[in-house]
Amino acid sequence: MTSLLIKNCRNIITMDEKRRRFPGGSIYIEGQEIKAIGTDISFETADKVIDGRGKIVYPGLVNTHHHLYQTFTRNIPWAQDCELFDWLTTLYDIWRHLKPEDVYLSAMVGLGELLKSGCTTAADHFYVFPNGVSGELIDEEIRAAQELGIRFFPTRGSMSLGRSRGGLPPDEVVQSEDIILRDTRRVIESYHDPSRFSMVRVGVAPCSPFSVSKELLTESAALARSYGVRMHTHLAETKDEEDFCREKLGLRPLQFMEETGWTGEDVWYAHGIWFNDEEIMKMGSCGCGVAHCPSSNMKLSSGTFPIIKMLKSGVKVGLGVDGSASNDTSSMLLEAKVMNLLHKLQHGSTALSAEDCLSIATRGSSKVLGWEDDIGSLETGKAADMFMIDSTRLEFAGALFDDASLPIITGTSQVHTTIVGGKVVVAEGRLVNADEEHLAMKAQAAACRVVETAMKHTKVNYKKLRAKSN
Incomplete structure (x- = not known):
């Protein structure tokens, strides 16, 4: 079972029942489970450590x-x-x-x-x-x-x-x-x-x-x-x-x-x-x-x-x-x-x-979804599902007054890190388990083929509509 420590975060927004926040806090994870969370947590040496300075952590x-x-x-x-x-x-x-x-x-x-x-x-x-x-x-x-x-x-x-x-x-x-x-x-x-x-x-x-x-x-x-x-x-x-x-x-x-x-x-x-x-x-x-x-x-x-x-x-x-x-x-x-x-x-x-x-x-x-025992908040015993935003990015300048509201108010859609079950699946805004450019190219080609096939079976002139849309 691997362990992960996210330490010294700008803030941790738990969204637990009391909506607690932990400025300067850390999270310790073993396998999929959050084992400790807060500002004064004790933990064993982790297999992986993420420096959370400047990062705000939210439940997934x-x-x-x-x-x-x-x-x-x-x-x-x-x-x-x-x-x-x-x-x-x-x-x-x-x-x-x-x-x-x-x-x-x-x-x-x-x-x-x-x-x-x-x-x-x-x-x-x-x-x-x-x-x-x-x-x-x-x-x-x-x-x-x-x-x-x-x-x-x-x-x-x-x-x-x-x-x-x-x-x-x-x-x-x-x-x-x-x-x-x-x-x-x-x-x-x-x-x-x-x-x-x-x-x-x-x-x-x-x-x-x-x-x-x-x-x-x-x-x-x-x-x-x-x-x-x-x-x-x-x-x-x-x-x-x-x-x-x-x-x-x-x-x-x-x-x-x-x-x-x-x-x-x-x-x-x-x-x-x-x-x-x-x-x-x-x-x-x-x-x-x-x-x-x-x-x-x-x-x-x-x-x-x-x-x-x-x-x-x-x-x-x-x-x-x-x-x-x-x-x-x-x-x-x-x-x-x-x-x-x-x-x-x-x-x-x-x-x-x-x-x-x-x-x-x-x-x-x-x-x-009937899944509240595992997910939905950052608490000890729940799944280590979370995302992190980088508060030092330009689009947050002048907005760092309420960390819980920040990503909703600004509407910034791209995050710095996403973690599911203790595993990093987005790092520095990029998917870890997929080649994004290759995927985008294949997907667009497939989408064009589906639409062009459909147009051959209808009275709609696809080429004319495509030219109009361009």
Whole structure:
């Protein structure tokens, strides 16, 4: 078991229950575990020592919702100025051409960006399985996470309700209920590790009320609970979704979830914008969580998440960057800044402080994922997941008055060091386990191929659009 000492830090922002800070403090780590933290700690000689002078240490950020495969469809000109349903129908025709290597490369890029912005644990929702392509696509994301060294929570998503059955997605990217449930069992049995300091935990995640059948939701809930894994889905993201549920199902979205077994402490939703007050109270009482994705919600004009009502009602709230195609980046620090600004605008200047936003992105997110015993704060006995910023950098000059708020207020997305489970995975702002330039070149080439392939199968003239975008 290797040991690591980070000593003489400018400050350690623990985000523990008391939000303690340790100016001039040190952290001693053995294996994955924090053994000591504070200003007067005793420790044995460490295998590795990091000089923390000028560095501020924070608990690793926890991303509760992402679609890593969407990394290849960022900044697509003809998917920029539209709302969710039109945006989805446009991009489905591109995503249907993804291959396993594309999924791997897009995950490497997205997860790499997350690590470089201080994220140490990422949940991902993968639900696009193109016809004729290997069904073992989520395995490619797990491979990428293992190579980069990030703690990972992939959720096996699904879509079973294609356009021919009244759903939104094209039939070419949906699967039958039998195939979905069989592969979900395989993913759980192959990868889910509920043990302490696990690097991979798996969830069950039918996509949304407008892309899966009632039967699949019900059976997925039963399957998840038989294995003791958590459950995730999109819910109440847009008014269009609410209208769809009322028209097709005769129910509001949360009512539909209740009928299919999708409420409880083991459930978290993505977005949650259009819940009414009664539903928010009900979610708080039953222990549901929500992944708040502010940038995506603003880009797609979905609405503003009622975060103050959620928190006051006891709903577990975490932060998510959402898919790269509806955010166009994978920066958790930038997302936290956007959250802070959005809710100052929406709820008033004192509604949600920068430190509150840091808490939501750490402790709050860990509770949403049911992982709070291991991650979310820097404390003795917890996982050594953290990031460090260099306070001597130019962009922090004139801002060194509140270390806890600093990365949120400034929104600086690149960190100096990221550590996951006691291992350095970002050093001096660079990924340790990947050649960034080579990865970027391969990923861009693959993204161009996917888009060009898609354009050959549609009426859109890709060359004309590419020339226009240039």
